[in-house]
Amino acid sequence: MPTDPLISRARALWRELSTEPAAAFGTPGRPAVFVAPESSLAPPSWVGVVAVGDAALITAPTDRAADSVRSALDGLTMDGLTDPATVAGLLPVADTLGPAVLGYLAPDDLRPLATAAAGPVGSLTPGDPALRALLAEAGQSDAGESGLADVTSPVFVVRQGPEVLAAAGYERWPRDTAHLCVLTAPDARGRGLARQVAHAATAHALTAGLLPQWRARPAASRRVARALGYREAGRQLSVRLT
Numbered sequence: 001m002p003t004d005p006l007i008s009r010a011r012a013l014w015r016e017l018s019t020e021p022a023a024a025f026g027t028p029g030r031p032a033v034f035v036a037p038e039s040s041l042a043p044p045s046w047v048g049v050v051a052v053g054d055a056a057l058i059t060a061p062t063d064r065a066a067d068s069v070r071s072a073l074d075g076l077t078m079d080g081l082t083d084p085a086t087v088a089g090l091l092p093v094a095d096t097l098g099p100a101v102l103g104y105l106a107p108d109d110l111r112p113l114a115t116a117a118a119g120p121v122g123s124l125t126p127g128d129p130a131l132r133a134l135l136a137e138a139g140q141s142d143a144g145e146s147g148l149a150d151v152t153s154p155v156f157v158v159r160q161g162p163e164v165l166a167a168a169g170y171e172r173w174p175r176d177t178a179h180l181c182v183l184t185a186p187d188a189r190g191r192g193l194a195r196q197v198a199h200a201a202t203a204h205a206l207t208a209g210l211l212p213q214w215r216a217r218p219a220a221s222r223r224v225a226r227a228l229g230y231r232e233a234g235r236q237l238s239v240r241l242t
Contacts, residue, residue, distance in 0.1 A: 006104050007053040009211050010233055013175040014050045017041055018059050031056035031081060033070045035063055042238035043097070049087075051078040052102065052234035065241055082235040097238040101222055103214035103230035107206055111229040113199055121200045123154040126169065131155060134164045137185055145217070146183035147171065153178070156200035158193050166193035168201040173213070178205035180214045182224070194224050202228060 015023045017040040026032035031049070039059035041048025047069055048059045056078060060066035072090040073081060080086045082099040124131060135143040143149065151169035158166045165188040170178035180201060184194045205212045214225040215236065222232070 004053065006106050006211075006231065007233060009175065009177075010052045010102065010104050010213070011055075011057075013173065013177050013211070013213070014041065014052065014057055016174045018048075018057060020059065023057060023059075025052065025055035025057045028054045029075050029077070031058050031073060031076070033058045033060060033066050033073075035060055035066045037061045041236070043240075045240070046097075047239040047241060049081055049237040049239065050102075050234060051082055051236075054078060056081050068241070078235065082237040084237065084239075087237065087239055091239065092242040093239055094242045095240040098217065099235045099237045100215045100217045101232050102234035102236060103216070103222070103225045103232050105202060105206070105212040105214075105228070105230045109229040109231070110199070110202055110206060111227065113196060114227070121156050121158060121197060123156050123200075124164075124167075126151050126153075126155055128155070130157075130159075130162065130164045131167055134167055134183060134185060138183055139186075142186075143183065147179070147181035148183045151181050153201065153204060156197045156204070158197055160188075166197045168194070168197035170201055170205050170210075170212070172210075176210050178202075178208070178210040178212050180205075180212055180225075182221070189220075194221075195227055198224055199228055 019038040020034045020036040036059040041059045045061045084096040150171045152172045153169040155169040157164045166184040168182040173179045182198045214230045216222045
C-alpha cells in the first residue's frame with residue numbers, strides 16, 4: 001500500500017534531522033535505531049525517538065546506548081515508544097522531554113476561520129520590540145515552548161494599540177518545512193486569537209510551497225492545530241539515559 005504523501009514528507013524531514021545518511025524509519029513494532037551523536041532529534045547526548053505514521057526512527061549518541069535501546073524498545077507500539085513511563089520502565093532514564101505531538105497540513109487542507117476575526121491581522125519582522133515584549137509577558141516557559149524567538153518568516157499579529165496580543169510565524173526547517181510557532185499573551189487567551197494568527201502564518205507557508213509542521217504538548221495548542229486542519233501524524237520523545 002503506497003505511503004501517504006504527507007507521511008513521506010514528514011519522514012524525509014526527520015531522516016535528514018537525524019544527520020545519519022543511512023537513517024530510515026523502521027516497521028510496526030520494530031523501530032530503527034541508529035548511532036548519530038550529531039542528531040537533531042533530541043538534545044546532545046540524548047536518545048531521540050520520532051514516530052511518524054506506523055513506524056519510528058530512533059537516534060542514540062553511542063553504540064552502547066543504541067544497543068540498550070534496541071534491546072529494550074523492540075516490539076513496542078508507537079504509543080509505547082513515546083510514552084515516558086513505558087520507556088522509563090525499560091531503560092535507565094535520567095530525564096525526558098515530551099512527548100510532543102507532530103501535526104502536518106496538506107496544501108488543500110487549511111480550513112477557513114470559523115468565527116469572525118477579533119481584529120485585523122498585521123505583520124512584523126522577527127525581533128520587533130513589540131514581539132520581545134510579548135515574549136517577556138508570556139514568561140520563560142511559555143515563550144520557550146512557543147519557539148517564537150526563532151522564527152524566520154514574517155510574524156503575523158493581532159494588536160490592541162501598540163500591544164501584541166497574539167503572534168505566529170514559522171522557522172524554516174530542512175526539506176522545505178515550516179515549523180509553526182504561536183504565542184498569545186496570558187490575558188488574551190481563550191478568544192480565538194491563536195487560531196487567527198496561526199491561520200495567517202500557515203497560509204503564508206503554503207503559498208511558499210512549504211510543509212507546515214505543528215509540534216505541541218499543551219492540549220490547547222493541539223486543539224488550535226486540529227481546528228486549522230493539521231493532522232496529528234506523529235510523536236516525539238527525547239530521553240537522557242543514566
